[in-house]
Amino acid sequence: MSDRTSGKAAELKSGKTLSGAQALDASAAERAKGLKTPLATDCIMTQIVLPGDSNALGTAFGGRIMQWIDLAAAIACQRHCRSRVVTASIDDVHFVAPVKMGMAVELRARVNAAFRTSMEAGVRIESEDPVTGARAHVCTAYLTFVSIAENGEHLVVPELALETEEDARRHDDALRRRALRLEKARWRRERDEAREASQK
Numbered sequence: 001m002s003d004r005t006s007g008k009a010a011e012l013k014s015g016k017t018l019s020g021a022q023a024l025d026a027s028a029a030e031r032a033k034g035l036k037t038p039l040a041t042d043c044i045m046t047q048i049v050l051p052g053d054s055n056a057l058g059t060a061f062g063g064r065i066m067q068w069i070d071l072a073a074a075i076a077c078q079r080h081c082r083s084r085v086v087t088a089s090i091d092d093v094h095f096v097a098p099v100k101m102g103m104a105v106e107l108r109a110r111v112n113a114a115f116r117t118s119m120e121a122g123v124r125i126e127s128e129d130p131v132t133g134a135r136a137h138v139c140t141a142y143l144t145f146v147s148i149a150e151n152g153e154h155l156v157v158p159e160l161a162l163e164t165e166e167d168a169r170r171h172d173d174a175l176r177r178r179a180l181r182l183e184k185a186r187w188r189r190e191r192d193e194a195r196e197a198s199q200k
């Protein structure tokens, strides 16, 4: 695996936390080097669940929420790589609470890790009752996007500059998820090749 783990992730994990002022200095230095932070990729999208977004039970279609998740995550990844991106994969998504028609849905997307030509974005989705303000966690999704040039070539993405302990934790988790998803992709490829070979 050709993952680039920032020295800062290891430094942050070893307990050397950056103070507020140091973090600001580090951030300025990273920007000067052309590196981008997870924070710089933040995409916050708010939608209202309208009748066209709802099913016969008067709650949002899972597919509509998936569409919004894909868009928010793509925007975060484009903020990182400033190129076109395509969705390579979406990890398992579990909807833990329904969203009633008329509720607001807030999606917060951020790049967790930049690999070689791909990136992982995490999206947290919460519903908000417009009258009471009550919020509920709806689901969390992790998506992988590949940076693509106009001619279809895959582009190497910029390194992600981790600033905080939370950035480092998310980055580590993203590396574990990537190992699992690439393992699953390898298993599917080998299974398909074996099926094809047996049909010849």
Ligand SMILES: CC(C)(COP(=O)(O)OP(=O)(O)OC[C@H]1O[C@@H](n2cnc3c(N)ncnc32)[C@H](O)[C@@H]1OP(=O)(O)O)[C@@H](O)C(=O)NCCC(=O)NCCS
Pocket: 086, 087, 088, 089, 115, 116, 117, 118, 119, 144, 146, 154, 181, 182, 185
């Ligand atoms: C996703 C896609 C670009 C991968 O291209 P590929 O030539 O098959 O794969 P490669 O082996 O060159 O991998 C390219 C990158 O994608 C990553 N990747 C490939 N399959 C993946 C998967 N199932 N999950 C996560 N990442 C994956 C690879 O790890 C690699 O990233 P890296 O450079 O950071 O290591 C290609 O399959 C594609 O274009 N798919 C259609 C995308 C699309 O149209 N999406 C919209 C929905 S239809």
